[in-house]
Amino acid sequence: MPRPPSPSIPEKEFLYASLKQSLRVDGRNPLEMRSPTLTFGSELGWVECGMGKTRVMAQVDARMVKPPPERPLEGIITIHSELSPMASNEYEVGRPSDEEVTITRMLDKVLRRSDVVDKESLCVLAGQRVWHIRLTIHCLADAGNMLDCACLAGIVALKHFRRPEVEVVGDEVTVHHPLERAPMPLSMHHTPFCLTFAYFPDPSTLPVLDPSHLEQRLSTGLLSVALNAQRELCVVQKAGGIPLTPEEILRIVNIAVEKAKELDKIVETRLREDWAGRTVEVR
Amino acid sequence: MSTILPGEAVPAQHVNLKLGPGLLQLSSADGKSSIISTRAGELNHSANRSRWWIESNARRYVPASQESVIGVVIARSGENWRVDIGAAHMATLDGLAFEGATKRNRPNLKVGSLLYARVSLAHKDMEPELECFDAQTRKAEGFGELKGGFVVHCSLKMCRHLLDPKHFLLPMLGAQFPLETATGLNGRVWINAKEAKTIIAVSRCIEAVDSDGGGMDEASAKHFLGTLDI
Secondary structure: OOOOOOOOOHHHHHHHHHHOOOOOOOOOOOOOOEEEEEEEOOOOOOEEEEEOEEEEEEEEEEEEEEEOOOOOOOOEEEEEEEEOOOOOOOOOOOOOOOOHHHHHHHHHHHHHOOOOOOOOHHEEOOOEEEEEEEEEEEEEEEOHHHHHHHHHHHHHHHHHHHHHHHEEEEEEEOOOOOOOOOEEOOEOOOEEEEEEEEEEEEEEEEEEEEHHHHHHHHHOOOEEEEEOOOEEEEEEEOOOOOOOHHHHHHHHHHHHHHHHHHHHHHHOOOHHHHHHOOOOOOO | EEEOOOOOOOOOOOOEEEEOOEEEEEEEOOOOOEEOOOOOOEEEEOOOEEEEEEEEEOOOOOOOOOOEEEEEEEEEEEOEEEOOOOOOOOEEEEEOOOOOOOOOOOOOOOOOEEEEEEEEEEOOOOOEEHHHHHHOOOOEEEEEEEEEOOOOOOHHHHHEEEEEEOOOHHHHHHHHHOEEEEEEEOEEEEEOOHHHHEEEEEHHHHHHHHOOOOOOOOHHHHHHHHHHOO
């Protein structure tokens, strides 16, 4: 089946004309995000994140493995992301689209290479036993800006996850079942959030945050910024599109910092609420 | 009215039986025929039990003959246009299937143009075909290119509701401001009004009332419309 067509001429003209008047089709302000909804599963590390109709599910699990000889003191983190035709008819099985490649690479940069999880704390017995943390991301529905949603789901899943406690006596490793000893949260350095801005061909149109599906299709460039609430910039990605001045990027980063602070608050509140409602039984 | 699953037998018997969406007639060698369902949903029938159909919700459109749809022109192939109607396959639209179209005088459509058309052929083994006029009278009857405005995507149940004259939404919006709509049964609704603000308000209302989105009832939709800046 061919790729779905680009939006029709009336849709394109209407979107550009209304963006010029700073009106967005879903009634948001240009720099307003859809507020994320986080749903936690009964298992630790299972999160479903929804932004409007975009929905992503993330799940974390941990296994004990032997570390590779070149890094005997570090745990391993792998990210599996899957974009199936379930999310949108734009995605096909077996042939990754550009967007899919971008999402996979960005998830890797934001959640793994920016050193979110302290890898050394995942080491159990040097050179013998380390934790292998596997993050699986399933995109359930795409209504625009899947990247931000996937990054948010991933980071919340890592924060929500708790690994079983381990006791090491000499060379003996004992893994305590979660029912025996309370499981431990992963030690995290920081919590980066990814924010995407869409630019439009008309230079007088201001960029919009968290583009919807239609806005994303009609934009001439996307700028994704990943940073944490402490103003530490992790990733800036801009693959093609219209050129931007350094001042413009600095302006966007400053806006993104405020949004990251808001997101951080939402995530912390939701995690606390979930933890309060959860009874972890320890015998 | 009862809930039904695909494959269930339907007790539909009438001398002049008409089957609607989601029902299939199976005939066997001994001349007997039975009716089964092909969809999950609510089984409905008319008062005299001659017409039967299944009411269900979906997002993926399956073309059916004589349904009006909204499509986007994808390409031109010789005499015909290829149109995307949101179904599994592209539909073909004959270049002469317009009011007043002749070999010399063709409609001026571009790639990306929006069309309101009727499915003239829907067969499981063939690509669907469209027409923009009534084949008997050769009059447009509202079909043709849609200029300006905006397209809202909604669930298939929602666009059937919008075509129902008893549904509250369009009369409620029409009482507030003048607007133009064309509802396709493929889950696309074209709307046009004077101002961009009004079009956005209409599109948000449709999404809010859609059972896939907000699922608002009349009172809350009225309240929601009041909160919008129009």
